[in-house]
Amino acid sequence: MLLEVRIRNLAVIKEMTAQFHRGVHVITGETGAGKSILLHALNLLSGARASRNMIRDGEKTLYVEGVFSYPENMEKELLEPYGIEPGDTITLSRSVQASGHSGARVQGQLVTVAELKAIGGRMLDVYGQKDRALLDLDRQIQLVDSFFTKEQKDVYTQYRKVYNERNRLRTFLSRYGTDPSARERELDILRYQIEEIAAFDPFSVDIETLDQEHRRLLHAEDLLQMAEQMHGLIEGWSDEHPGTLQLLASAESLAHKMEGLDSSISLSEPIISLSELLQELRSELTRLAEGYQNDPQRLEELDRRMGEWMRLQRKYGQSREEIIAFYENAVQEAEQLAEREKDLQQAQEEIDSCTQTLEHLAAQLTAFRTAIGKQLDKEIAAVLAGLRMPHAEFATRLLPTELGADGKEQVLFYIRTNAGQTMRPLHEIASGGELSRVMLAIRSLFSREFASGTVVFDEIDTGVSGRAAQSMAEFLYRLSDTMQIIAVTHLPQIASMGDAHSRITKETKQDETSSTLQLLSKEERTEEVARLISGSKQTESAYQQADQLLLSAADWKRGGMHEL
Numbered sequence: 001m002l003l004e005v006r007i008r009n010l011a012v013i014k015e016m017t018a019q020f021h022r023g024v025h026v027i028t029g030e031t032g033a034g035k036s037i038l039l040h041a042l043n044l045l046s047g048a049r050a051s052r053n054m055i056r057d058g059e060k061t062l063y064v065e066g067v068f069s070y071p072e073n074m075e076k077e078l079l080e081p082y083g084i085e086p087g088d089t090i091t092l093s094r095s096v097q098a099s100g101h102s103g104a105r106v107q108g109q110l111v112t113v114a115e116l117k118a119i120g121g122r123m124l125d126v127y128g129q130k131d132r133a134l135l136d137l138d139r140q141i142q143l144v145d146s147f148f149t150k151e152q153k154d155v156y157t158q159y160r161k162v163y164n165e166r167n168r169l170r171t172f173l174s175r176y177g178t179d180p181s182a183r184e185r186e187l188d189i190l191r192y193q194i195e196e197i198a199a200f201d202p203f204s205v206d207i208e209t210l211d212q213e214h215r216r217l218l219h220a221e222d223l224l225q226m227a228e229q230m231h232g233l234i235e236g237w238s239d240e241h242p243g244t245l246q247l248l249a250s251a252e253s254l255a256h257k258m259e260g261l262d263s264s265i266s267l268s269e270p271i272i273s274l275s276e277l278l279q280e281l282r283s284e285l286t287r288l289a290e291g292y293q294n295d296p297q298r299l300e301e302l303d304r305r306m307g308e309w310m311r312l313q314r315k316y317g318q319s320r321e322e323i324i325a326f327y328e329n330a331v332q333e334a335e336q337l338a339e340r341e342k343d344l345q346q347a348q349e350e351i352d353s354c355t356q357t358l359e360h361l362a363a364q365l366t367a368f369r370t371a372i373g374k375q376l377d378k379e380i381a382a383v384l385a386g387l388r389m390p391h392a393e394f395a396t397r398l399l400p401t402e403l404g405a406d407g408k409e410q411v412l413f414y415i416r417t418n419a420g421q422t423m424r425p426l427h428e429i430a431s432g433g434e435l436s437r438v439m440l441a442i443r444s445l446f447s448r449e450f451a452s453g454t455v456v457f458d459e460i461d462t463g464v465s466g467r468a469a470q471s472m473a474e475f476l477y478r479l480s481d482t483m484q485i486i487a488v489t490h491l492p493q494i495a496s497m498g499d500a501h502s503r504i505t506k507e508t509k510q511d512e513t514s515s516t517l518q519l520l521s522k523e524e525r526t527e528e529v530a531r532l533i534s535g536s537k538q539t540e541s542a543y544q545q546a547d548q549l550l551l552s553a554a555d556w557k558r559g560g561m562h563e564l
Helices: 035-046 074-080 113-125 137-145 150-176 180-200 206-217 219-234 243-260 268-291 295-316 320-386 432-449 466-479 494-497 522-534 540-558
Strands: 002-010 013-019 024-028 063-066 088-096 104-106 109-111 125-127 393-404 406-418 454-458 484-488 500-509 512-519
Touching: 013 035, 013 512, 024 494, 035 063, 035 088, 035 125, 035 454, 035 484, 063 125, 074 113, 104 113, 109 113, 109 406, 109 512, 113 125, 137 320, 150 320, 180 295, 180 320, 206 295, 219 243, 219 268, 243 268, 295 320, 320 393, 320 406, 320 432, 320 500, 320 540, 432 454, 432 466, 466 484, 466 494, 466 540, 494 540, 500 522, 522 540
Parallel strands: 024 484, 024 500, 125 454, 454 484
Antiparallel strands: 002 013, 002 063, 063 088, 088 104, 104 109, 393 406, 500 512
């Protein structure tokens, strides 16, 4: 059960510490006092989504902490990783910073929100009038399935596994098996790509060498002309136009004469070395000139080859490695396509087998849901009878469908609230009072089945008054035999039935608004019940009625009428 909640900087709550008691703990307060904010705090402890918009204005961090007694019904495996042993109290906390960062802790250890929810969601169940999950048509099958035994859950798990496998096979078949001509077109494209790349043969061709030869032939005339010009500059064209070698020979002759006259200088050796270097260059130019010959036929061949290479680059990749990788992938995919007919036939056979298995498992799920539905119908009708709806009938109907993710039916809750009426879907109930009692009946069964340690009802009494309100109050008290009930209410009958009563109030001081939760004394409780009866102006009559309600509730409790 929930023992204590500490809240800091959550909306209008600056700082609040609240203790909670066993049995029925009622919470009242005027509209806007902050009851919904307290429920936000409890939702955070059970794993609800957190937002920095919840942080009190002007503050940087909100913090919520809940202290619980050890839940005897919870699997020890969930608590052992945190060092929690029987008899220990359990502390859960959430924090949210203005930066958006949030944290969750169990027993002081940092955990994910999912890990917090696995524990907090089991110990704390918050339900309000605005919680429409039970009316959601898609959720009603989940609610019925939540009563599955372990063996029944195993059947459902196996069904989902086979269903997902059939979907995978159907996806494969729809992609490759619905249009044989599409497969053939895809194979033709792959074959063309393979042949186009193979015809060029990038595996053995040296593209750089090919490109160099192409450029050389393409510019052969220019290269030959430049080589001849360089050769002439070195060799010379005539006596009137001597070349560099002839000029160097004259320079060498002069150098020798100078050396004969001045033995301290040495000028001829560098000139001789330069002459030898130029002679080698002349020989190289002669060799190159012989190679720079026009070859139109070879140039045409190289033009074609380089054009093919550029087309391959545009289609399959810029580098030789990329084009080869494309080729290898295309070959592999073509082989797979060629073999796919066999795979498609096998996939269809497996789909047929999966369908047979699904039909068998779906029949079991239908039987499980039918049995659970009949039991739910009886129990909910019995609860509603105790809530002043003696003629109410509840029906869990299974509407046949095609094989789907959850089986072969849709589950819908139907109800007849008065004798002579036709059964109608639950979500079509117009009366707020009737809907509140039906929601309470259904929710109580689920909470009792899964032994939630604490169940919080937020104004579940909307639209209820008179004797129906008294019946609801008595029902909540009976329910508290197996769990702690925290009831946010505006009904004096429910407020009077509480084992403890807290009032939430909002006040403004020095332009600062804050909410506080106060555990009421006997006199304060009488005053608050009187307020619920007559409004803000309490009368003597309201006080007398409040006293009588509280006395009657105490007498009723002593009567031992605690059986659901």
